[in-house]
Amino acid sequence: MSEMELVSKLSGIVGETNVLHDPDRLSAFAVDGVVPRAVVSPGSVEEVAKLMAFATAEKLGIIPRGNGTKMGAGGIPRKLDVVLSMLRINRITEHDVPNLSLSVQTGLTLAEVQKKLAATGKGSFLPLDPPYTDKATIGGIIATNGSGPRRYLYNTARDLLLGIKAVLPSGDIVAFGGRTVKNVSGYDMTKLLVGSWGALGVITEITTKLLPLPEASATLLTSFDDLAKAVALTRKVLHSVLLPSAMELLDGKAAARIGEQGRYLVAFSLEGVVEAVERQLGEIGEMATREGAVATKTLKADDDRTFWVGIRDFALAADSAVILRANFPIAKLAELLALYEKAAQAAGIECAFIGHAGNGILHCYSADAAKTGAFAELIGQFTAEAAKREGNLVVEAAPRSLKEKVSVWGQPRSDTVVARRLKEKIDPAGVLTPGRFVGGI
Amino acid sequence: MDKETMIAELVKMVGRDNVLSSAMYFKLYEYDASLNRSQPDCIVLTESTEQVAQVVKFAHANRIPLIARGTGTNLSGGSVAVQGGISLVLTKMNKILDLDIENQRVVVQPGIITLDLKNELAKHGYLYQPDPASEKVTTIGGNFGENAGGPHCLKYGVTSNHVLGAEVVLDNGEVIRVGGKALDNPGFDLLGILGASEGTLGIVTEATLRIVPKAEAIKTMLCIFDSIEDGGNTVTAIIGEGMIPATLEMMDNLTIKAVEEAYHVGFPLDAAAILIVELDGLKDGMDRLTERILAICRQHKVREIRVAKDQAERDKIWAGRKGAFGAVGRLRPNYLVNDGTVPRTRLPETLAKVVEIGKKYRLPIANVFHAGDGNLHPLILFDERDKDELARVHAAATEIMEVCAAMGGTISGEHGIGLEKMHGMAMVFSEKDMAAMRQVKAAFDPLNLLNPGKVLPESEKAA
Ligand SMILES: Cc1cc2nc3c(=O)[nH]c(=O)nc-3n(C[C@H](O)[C@H](O)[C@H](O)COP(=O)(O)OP(=O)(O)OC[C@H]3O[C@@H](n4cnc5c(N)ncnc54)[C@H](O)[C@@H]3O)c2cc1C
Numbered sequence: 045m046s047e048m049e050l051v052s053k054l055s056g057i058v059g060e061t062n063v064l065h066d067p068d069r070l071s072a073f074a075v076d077g078v079v080p081r082a083v084v085s086p087g088s089v090e091e092v093a094k095l096m097a098f099a100t101a102e103k104l105g106i107i108p109r110g111n112g113t114k115m116g117a118g119g120i121p122r123k124l125d126v127v128l129s130m131l132r133i134n135r136i137t138e139h140d141v142p143n144l145s146l147s148v149q150t151g152l153t154l155a156e157v158q159k160k161l162a163a164t165g166k167g168s169f170l171p172l173d174p175p176y177t178d179k180a181t182i183g184g185i186i187a188t189n190g191s192g193p194r195r196y197l198y199n200t201a202r203d204l205l206l207g208i209k210a211v212l213p214s215g216d217i218v219a220f221g222g223r224t225v226k227n228v229s230g231y232d233m234t235k236l237l238v239g240s241w242g243a244l245g246v247i248t249e250i251t252t253k254l255l256p257l258p259e260a261s262a263t264l265l266t267s268f269d270d271l272a273k274a275v276a277l278t279r280k281v282l283h284s285v286l287l288p289s290a291m292e293l294l295d296g297k298a299a300a301r302i303g304e305q306g307r308y309l310v311a312f313s314l315e316g317v318v319e320a321v322e323r324q325l326g327e328i329g330e331m332a333t334r335e336g337a338v339a340t341k342t343l344k345a346d347d348d349r350t351f352w353v354g355i356r357d358f359a360l361a362a363d364s365a366v367i368l369r370a371n372f373p374i375a376k377l378a379e380l381l382a383l384y385e386k387a388a389q390a391a392g393i394e395c396a397f398i399g400h401a402g403n404g405i406l407h408c409y410s411a412d413a414a415k416t417g418a419f420a421e422l423i424g425q426f427t428a429e430a431a432k433r434e435g436n437l438v439v440e441a442a443p444r445s446l447k448e449k450v451s452v453w454g455q456p457r458s459d460t461v462v463a464r465r466l467k468e469k470i471d472p473a474g475v476l477t478p479g480r481f482v483g484g485i
Numbered sequence: 486m487d488k489e490t491m492i493a494e495l496v497k498m499v500g501r502d503n504v505l506s507s508a509m510y511f512k513l514y515e516y517d518a519s520l521n522r523s524q525p526d527c528i529v530l531t532e533s534t535e536q537v538a539q540v541v542k543f544a545h546a547n548r549i550p551l552i553a554r555g556t557g558t559n560l561s562g563g564s565v566a567v568q569g570g571i572s573l574v575l576t577k578m579n580k581i582l583d584l585d586i587e588n589q590r591v592v593v594q595p596g597i598i599t600l601d602l603k604n605e606l607a608k609h610g611y612l613y614q615p616d617p618a619s620e621k622v623t624t625i626g627g628n629f630g631e632n633a634g635g636p637h638c639l640k641y642g643v644t645s646n647h648v649l650g651a652e653v654v655l656d657n658g659e660v661i662r663v664g665g666k667a668l669d670n671p672g673f674d675l676l677g678i679l680g681a682s683e684g685t686l687g688i689v690t691e692a693t694l695r696i697v698p699k700a701e702a703i704k705t706m707l708c709i710f711d712s713i714e715d716g717g718n719t720v721t722a723i724i725g726e727g728m729i730p731a732t733l734e735m736m737d738n739l740t741i742k743a744v745e746e747a748y749h750v751g752f753p754l755d756a757a758a759i760l761i762v763e764l765d766g767l768k769d770g771m772d773r774l775t776e777r778i779l780a781i782c783r784q785h786k787v788r789e790i791r792v793a794k795d796q797a798e799r800d801k802i803w804a805g806r807k808g809a810f811g812a813v814g815r816l817r818p819n820y821l822v823n824d825g826t827v828p829r830t831r832l833p834e835t836l837a838k839v840v841e842i843g844k845k846y847r848l849p850i851a852n853v854f855h856a857g858d859g860n861l862h863p864l865i866l867f868d869e870r871d872k873d874e875l876a877r878v879h880a881a882a883t884e885i886m887e888v889c890a891a892m893g894g895t896i897s898g899e900h901g902i903g904l905e906k907m908h909g910m911a912m913v914f915s916e917k918d919m920a921a922m923r924q925v926k927a928a929f930d931p932l933n934l935l936n937p938g939k940v941l942p943e944s945e946k947a948a
């Protein structure tokens with residue numbers, strides 16, 4: 045199909061003003077250097093459905109997009125014809141305040157959603173705190189299963205969502221789950237779509253549980269000279285009755301970058317009733333001193349909030365061209381981080397590390413993307429070490445030149461055979477984000 | 486393939502003792518806790534993943550239906566062999582393979598009894614959260630197969646939220662791993678779709694579960710009401726006030742009487758409703774929260790409140806709740822449990838409709854419900870030998886599902902679709918929604934051999 049024909053067909057569906065095809069402006073929407081032929085902004089779910097049916101008929105390559113904060117992730121697209129911007133599909137469709145549930149379309153940012161929730165009734169929130177606080181859209185977060193430090197207490201999208209609406213490659217508009225907090229009617233398609241990176245369907249709306257705003261919150265920062273001692277503290281807390289909402293471990297470089305001290309820093313977010321917050325501040329503080337902390341500090345109110353935004357948006361502050369994310373059994377943190385630090389140093393690559401100490405997740409941020417060869421080798425090493433420990437590693441962002449040299453989704457897993465079968469059934473024409481997902485799906 | 490050859494082949498794989506094929510066994514394995522009955526052609530007990538894989542491969546090669554079975558306590562017909570075939574019983578695979586406290590995980594075989602696992606964990610001060618009332622007699626494999634809930638799911642989520650990994654035997658006998666001890670493994674959330682798939686997508690031969698330290702403090706309150714609406718409104722008010730207790734469980738007068746008669750736990754026989762509220766977590770602030778909850782109860786005309794003073798009193802309250810189905814079951818020869826779920830604020834309205842339906846069809850209905858979740862369990866009591874009554878039971882059950890769907894709810898909260906609720910699927914899903922689910926089924930099990938005839942009704946086109 046010629047460009048003109050494509051643009052005219054797309055315009056027929058979403059209206060001329062919602063199709064961008066000026067080559068100069070299209071480059072801003074390139075994915076790993078692959079420039080789309082057009083960017084469309086549908087204004088309704090029906091328009092998305094028409095677009096998908098058209099794409100399947102014409103075997104076009106489509107990549108759905110929110111605000112583009114995660115476009116650097118995934119494999120290099122095999123094909124890209126149209127970027128489908130979800131930003132105009134952005135309404136809150138139902139906020140059931142007493143039921144503590146919310147239905148919202150996916151083009152809205154999480155920040156907007158939180159603002160509305162906090163201001164309604166007694167105040168509630170959606171307990172997700174993924175990176176890119178102000179920009180990340182609900183769709184992008186759900187499609188990539190985005191999470192943040194507070195998943196330690198609140199878990200992730202797969203545990204929170206009650207229902208999902210999507211447009212499948214066929215153009216079918218489908219709805220799964222519902223508004224109830226328990227539901228086993230039919231297959232749990234919601235979970236299948238969460239974290240599917242747009243490879244199975246375009247997520248247009250979610251329904252989620254909400255939580256009441258906590259009565260009180262505060263943060264405790266504890267600094268250590270020694271990794272073993274810092275991790276020992278997190279392990280004591282993990283196996284205690286205490287219930288922090290987040291427990292983050294930062295290495296010295298990461299801490300310095302957000303203006304904090306220490307060779308290692310462990311940060312605890314405490315939320316809940318006043319009595320419990322105060323007790324945990326005291327008790328974890330004492331535990332830290334016993335474990336050999338060199339300093340402790342309490343943050344409240346704005347300082348508390350700013351600190352966690354700094355952690356979430358670390359990639360922005362540190363201007364990280366490369367972001368890696370390792371996952372592994374919780375108790376492997378100290379051992380892996382020590383290995384990673386040593387390997388990075390030996391490779392001459394500057395990395396900052398931040399980990400969810402209670403979840404077995406470790407992020408590595410680096411601006412040294414130019415050292416492609418050395419970095420590719422380092423990623424291979426990191427991945428192998430994680431995999432040896434029943435874990436894996438995903439490249440969350442990297443320049444194309446580096447991606448070409450590594451496996452961005454880590455080591456292959458035995459379940460890819462089913463993933464492939466699913467993809468072939470649901471997206472037989474292979475229109476959705478071709479090549480970007482695990483196993484080149 | 487004729488039965489004789491099939492049995493001979495299976496005996497080669499699992500040994501003579503593990504293949505059951507007498508009339509008595511067919512009778513024992515023809516049912517679960519629903520009203521459905523149908524006999525398998527053969528019953529096979531496996532002792533290892535390799536054996537499961539072998540049996541599955543054999544079934545695949547010979548196009549024999551295969552029905553995974555735990556202890557057969559599901560309430561929807563999930564483990565009934567409607568199309569015959571092999572009933573694959575996993576109860577001999579009941580070991581804890583790896584109790585990994587360090588990583589807060591436990592790896593188990595699917596046939597382990599849920600409570601046995603919990604008792605073992607308790608020795609280490611640890612807890613696996615899901616707590617179906619049937620935990621004494623159900624398996625982890627079956628809990629995952631149905632995505633079982635329980636009283637504490639209000640705060641902690643259902644089985645799927647606590648299963649983090651599995652070893653799965655696919656339709657053709659291939660063994661794969663999904664998820665694992667580590668969180669966030671890259672790829673589609675296949676574990677998510679396997680939860681509640683009722684044995685129709687694969688056979689789970691090993692599960693990795695999340696375990697957590699036991700809470701520091703627990704406070705259990707028994708709140709007695711003179712009207713069921715007051716109880717329901719109390720539930721809405723507690724959540725509306727921004728409190729999410731660990732449990733909010735309710736039962737009505739018919740249930741209370743049955744429970745009291747069976748277990749003598751001290752429930753007042755004339756109460757219209759009992760609400761069990763449990764708080765757990767840190768002890769700090771718990772007294773203040775308790776006071777707030779009691780104040781809400783008083784605003785809603787509670788008659789009496791009993792706060793459990795010790796573990797013994799708490800156990801007594803829970804024995805009453807967990808034994809509710811059994812106690813009600815003593816009232817008439819049969820019962821059918823509904824499992825409709827509504828947005829929790831609509832519970833009082835829905836209950837009133839359920840009472841009307843009972844009157845309309847002249848059937849006694851006892852109500853037990855996970856009120857905080859909006860999950861109702863109307864227990865319709867009857868005698869299945871009375872065909873007219875049985876027909877009214879089915880009509881009433883269907884109407885209850887319709888009511889729940891119309892309230893913005895769903896037809897099953899935790900017991901599964903199985904056979905029993907298949908005709909209700911169209912109340913909550915469009916043909917397109919179901920077509921997408923069928924694609925998932927076809928991706929996992931193209932020959933439709935794994936628990937065929939369950940969950941998804943035939944498509945309109947095919948029918
Ligand atoms: C008195 C009573 C109280 C109950 N209370 C509750 C309650 O509070 N909450 C609740 O949720 N349920 C409850 N139930 C229902 C029932 O106990 C649950 O559904 C339970 O999870 C079933 O487990 P099971 O081992 O009996 O599985 P089964 O009934 O044998 O099987 C259930 C389903 O899972 C599949 N399956 C079993 N094992 C596997 C496997 N290894 N791999 C793949 N598929 C498998 C089967 O094919 C079937 O479809 C109750 C039932 C009774 C009788």
